Amino acid sequence: MAATWSMMERQTAQRESIRGVFQRINRPLSPREVLLQARRSAPQLGLATVYRTIKAFQQAGWLHAVAVPGQPPRYEWADATHHHYFHCDACDRVFKLDGCAENLEALAPRGYKIEAHEIMLIGKCPNCR
């Protein structure tokens, strides 16, 4: 009963490998990062398959897209908990944060119907500060 399950009828080594990468590395990844990591267990994996698999996982509700201004989107495994992100402007990595800000509804004027929200903090991560 997940969203659009239609395009995921078979279990393959490539999909397992890609799923494993997302579950092992717990932060938003670019398609290229996914390819490099997943090739360690599926050496001749192609980039097109990574894109197709990301899209399928996304439509199944298993992956979540994270936008970074001026860059291709990253994707992360959609666990149950709601959270936000930190973008390090030095090393360019995106980290997942715990917790969620409150009172965001107050930001929208009357007439706007809020269905979701995203927060991105920007700065220096512990490695780069």
Add this chain to the structure above:
Amino acid sequence: MAATWSMMERQTAQRESIRGVFQRINRPLSPREVLLQARRSAPQLGLATVYRTIKAFQQAGWLHAVAVPGQPPRYEWADATHHHYFHCDACDRVFKLDGCAENLEALAPRGYKIEAHEIMLIGKCPNCR
């Protein structure tokens, strides 16, 4: 003494036109939207010039990039006030919001140095709800 003023030594009709579009239409615009609007006062304006001008304005600190997941970035004139955005998932437009959430520092664990933050609300705008 603005940021990288280096690439903006001359005033031209194209730049004036592009600047006018951003200042007149007070929400984040895609390069294509900018081209279409700016051509009303600079008819044979080219897309490459729009991109070059956006980049130059951005480096001068006059434009701010707004990311939308899975889409090319939009740009808006950077006025003095800090604010956030609302993305209508029906008509796909991005609107500027007034006000700013508090307590966002609490989201980042120790060790992360926060320099800025962005908030995007998602839902239906008054026209689409």
Add this chain to the structure above:
DNA sequence: ATCTCTGCAAAGGCTTTGCACATAG
């Protein structure tokens, strides 16, 4: 055996860049 999935390569969008001409200063 069948129908989905994959890899490769070609095609598509968006953005950048090279170059000769236009033009602000």
Add this chain to the structure above:
DNA sequence: CTATGTGCAAAGCCTTTGCAGAGAT
């Protein structure tokens, strides 16, 4: 007059798609 800015077209990413062969069931 000179160096910057512009338009056009070509080139560069990133992403998607067509197709024939591989592989799951």
